[in-house]
Amino acid sequence: QVQLVESGGGLVQVGGSLRLSCAASGLTSSTYAMGWFRQAPGKEREFAAAISPSGSNIYYADSVKGRFTISRDNAKNTVSLQMNSLAPEDTAVYSCAAGRWGANLKLRTAYVYWGQGTQVTVSS
Numbered sequence: 686q687v688q689l690v691e692s693g694g695g696l697v698q699v700g701g702s703l704r705l706s707c708a709a710s711g712l713t714s715s716t717y718a719m720g721w722f723r724q725a726p727g728k729e730r731e732f733a734a735a736i737s738p739s740g741s742n743i744y745y746a747d748s749v750k751g752r753f754t755i756s757r758d759n760a761k762n763t764v765s766l767q768m769n770s771l772a773p774e775d776t777a778v779y780s781c782a783a784g785r786w787g788a789n790l791k792l793r794t795a796y797v798y799w800g801q802g803t804q805v806t807v808s809s
Contacts, residue, residue: 687711687798689781694803697771701807705766707781707800715739715759718786720796721766723777723805733779734766735790744790748774771807778802 693705720735734755735744743755754767764781780802788795
C-alpha cells in the first residue's frame with residue numbers, strides 16, 4: 686500500500702519560513718518524480734514544485750520561484766519543500782504527489798499517488 690505523508694505545516698508570519706517534508710512508503714521513490722501542489726480555500730489545486738527521480742531536473746511555478754526549494758533524499762524516501770519569504774497568498778493545504786517521469790509534472794494528471802496534505806497559514 687502506497688502512502689505519502691506530509692509534515693511540517695503550521696502558522697507562520699509574513700516573511701517567515703517553513704520546511705515541509707513528505708515521507709513515502711510502499712513505493713521506491715527513486716523511480717518516481719515527486720511534486721508539491723497547493724490548494725487555497727475556494728481555489729483549485731495548483732502546481733508549486735516538482736523534481737525528477739534523480740533530482741537533476743527541478744521545476745517551479747512562477748509564483749514560488751526564488752522563494753521555494755524542492756529537494757529529495759532517495760535513500761530515505763523523502764521529498765522536502767523549503768519555503769522562504771512566505772506571503773499571505775501562500776496560505777493553502779500543501780500536498781505531495783508521486784508521478785511518472787516523462788509526463789508534464791506541472792499537471793495534476795501526471796501524478797499517481799497523493800498525500801493528504803498539510804496546512805500552511807501565513808498571517809499578516
